[in-house]
Amino acid sequence: MNYHWNWHIFAQQVQGGSETYADWLAAGLGWTLACALCAWLIALALGTLAGALRTTGNRVLAGAGATWVELFRNVPLLVQMFLWFFVVPELLPRELSLWVKQDMPAKEFVTATLCLGLFTSARIAEQVRAGIQALPRGQREAALALGLTTLQCYSHILLPRALRIIIAPLTSEFMNTFKNSSVAFAIGLMELTFQARQMQEDSEQGIETYLAVTLLYFLCAIIANRAMALIEARTRVPGTPG
Amino acid sequence: MISICGVSKWYGPTRVLDDCSTEVAKGDVVVVCGPSGSGKSTLIKCVNGLEAVQRGEVIVDGVVVTAPKTDLNRLRARVGMVFQHFELFPHLSVADNLTLGQIKVLGRSRDEAIARGLKMLDRVGLAAHRDKFPAQLSGGQQQRVAIARALSMDPVCMLFDEPTSALDPEMISEVLDVMVALAEEGMTMMCVTHEMGFARRVADRVIFMDQGRIVEDCAKESFFGAPRSERAQQFLAKILQH
Ligand SMILES: Nc1ncnc2c1ncn2[C@@H]1O[C@H](COP(=O)(O)OP(=O)(O)OP(=O)(O)O)[C@@H](O)[C@H]1O
Numbered sequence: 001m002n003y004h005w006n007w008h009i010f011a012q013q014v015q016g017g018s019e020t021y022a023d024w025l026a027a028g029l030g031w032t033l034a035c036a037l038c039a040w041l042i043a044l045a046l047g048t049l050a051g052a053l054r055t056t057g058n059r060v061l062a063g064a065g066a067t068w069v070e071l072f073r074n075v076p077l078l079v080q081m082f083l084w085f086f087v088v089p090e091l092l093p094r095e096l097s098l099w100v101k102q103d104m105p106a107k108e109f110v111t112a113t114l115c116l117g118l119f120t121s122a123r124i125a126e127q128v129r130a131g132i133q134a135l136p137r138g139q140r141e142a143a144l145a146l147g148l149t150t151l152q153c154y155s156h157i158l159l160p161r162a163l164r165i166i167i168a169p170l171t172s173e174f175m176n177t178f179k180n181s182s183v184a185f186a187i188g189l190m191e192l193t194f195q196a197r198q199m200q201e202d203s204e205q206g207i208e209t210y211l212a213v214t215l216l217y218f219l220c221a222i223i224a225n226r227a228m229a230l231i232e233a234r235t236r237v238p239g240t241p242g
Numbered sequence: 243m244i245s246i247c248g249v250s251k252w253y254g255p256t257r258v259l260d261d262c263s264t265e266v267a268k269g270d271v272v273v274v275c276g277p278s279g280s281g282k283s284t285l286i287k288c289v290n291g292l293e294a295v296q297r298g299e300v301i302v303d304g305v306v307v308t309a310p311k312t313d314l315n316r317l318r319a320r321v322g323m324v325f326q327h328f329e330l331f332p333h334l335s336v337a338d339n340l341t342l343g344q345i346k347v348l349g350r351s352r353d354e355a356i357a358r359g360l361k362m363l364d365r366v367g368l369a370a371h372r373d374k375f376p377a378q379l380s381g382g383q384q385q386r387v388a389i390a391r392a393l394s395m396d397p398v399c400m401l402f403d404e405p406t407s408a409l410d411p412e413m414i415s416e417v418l419d420v421m422v423a424l425a426e427e428g429m430t431m432m433c434v435t436h437e438m439g440f441a442r443r444v445a446d447r448v449i450f451m452d453q454g455r456i457v458e459d460c461a462k463e464s465f466f467g468a469p470r471s472e473r474a475q476q477f478l479a480k481i482l483q484h
């Protein structure tokens with residue numbers, strides 16, 4: 001292999017610009033973090049809601065939750081990105097459609113974050129549903145017997161318990177969110193993968209570029225994992241095995 | 243206090259309650275017994291509306307539980323319930339288990355709720371355990387906390403669904419002692435239990451159920467003296483053998 005290694009490439013300036021390649025990757029990392037974290041918040045909120053709805057025993061609500069899940073988990077993420085980016089704006093009312101296509105600030109970021117959030121929410125919904133269903137039926141009855149409303153029963157009893165049960169799959173999902181955000185490069189969000197491609201083409205140092213980017217994704221996933229482990233330890237119930 | 247009139251309930255084609263009628267007067271203790279699957283739990287859960295009925299009427303302290311417009315949460319706040327498997331909320335400390343309903347349902351202040359909860363905890367002999375979590379208590383202790391939780395709501399009557407049948411023999415008496423004291427103080431109680439010693443000691447009436455029907459509903463003396471139905475005689479012979 002007569003590849004010309006150059007680990008100093010990151011400190012070098014990009015062609016026809018004043019920034020370095022490291023600046024490009026740092027900017028990409030920033031968008032990756034912003035996109036993944038915002039998507040995670042959307043996913044957690046909507047996924048918890050959709051998963052809880054499926055366990056209410058009310059046919060309409062359960063059906064709504066089930067539809068939500070099927071809608072977002074049966075289409076590849078990449079295709080969903082394109083749908084949100086190219087198709088959905090066309091389906092909006094004329095005024096709104098024009099605004100989205102021409103004036104919406106940070107269009108790629110908003111679209112990618114929303115798409116990733118909704119996609120992930122379907123997966124979280126399934127985990128939340130399983131977590132609630134794993135609880136003894138008597139817990140709901142005991143909460144209702146005290147006079148708590150269904151909403152209070154979920155927010156004070158069922159969800160705090162279910163979320164603790166599913167913390168391990170939630171951790172994987174949180175890590176997936178960082179990794180999946182790389183798909184957003186396809187609609188032009190200048191996140192880490194997008195910047196890596198740009199750096200590779202610009203510098204012709206593909207191996208260093210992708211090794212660095214691999215390391216950055218790896219670090220994101222590890223930090224996400226550690227953060228969840230911290231939350232798990234913080235919320236552990238005394239007297240239970242862990 | 244509690245009046246059950248012509249109540250029937252079906253799960254699909256199977257009839258689990260068949261035209262059940264009975265009354266529990268204020269201050270009375272009524273014991274409900276019968277073979278497994280006879281509908282005891284279902285009947286007692288109709289009293290606070292945890293189970294809906296298809297036919298008949300349930301009235302508790304003047305409130306028609308079975309009327310569609312009844313505010314069930316408000317009613318349930320006034321009817322204490324104790325479950326076979328305790329159903330304490332394991333992610334909440336004993337103190338929080340005692341105060342949750344008082345704060346969220348009765349609108350009491352935290353201080354007020356703590357004061358009331360601790361008084362009840364003291365009454366069941368567990369004041370020293372206020373900061374523990376359910377998993378750190380024995381079964382008998384958990385059930386006593388569950389009774390204290392129900393009493394903290396200042397209920398007008400108490401429902402017990404086999405409160406001792408998940409307990410080891412040596413813990414049964416500590417729970418029964420609490421129930422006996424409660425009965426002697428004049429609490430209106432409806433207890434599903436097979437503890438015939440308890441029934442002999444404090445019950446005013448005994449109800450015997452079989453296949454969804456109230457087969458026997460008579461004063462304690464005549465029930466233990468000579469139950470009229472053959473089914474009840476067989477049942478008594480079986481459980482009194484032990
Ligand atoms: N959700 C349900 N769906 C269908 N059938 C049910 C359901 N819940 C209870 N049943 C049936 O209703 C009948 C009465 O049940 P219930 O729990 O009231 O009996 P029980 O007298 O309390 O019995 P046990 O002593 O075992 O607690 C049983 O035959 C049971 O199989």
Ligand SMILES: [Mg+2]
Nearest residue numbers: 282283284404
């Ligand atoms: Mg039962």
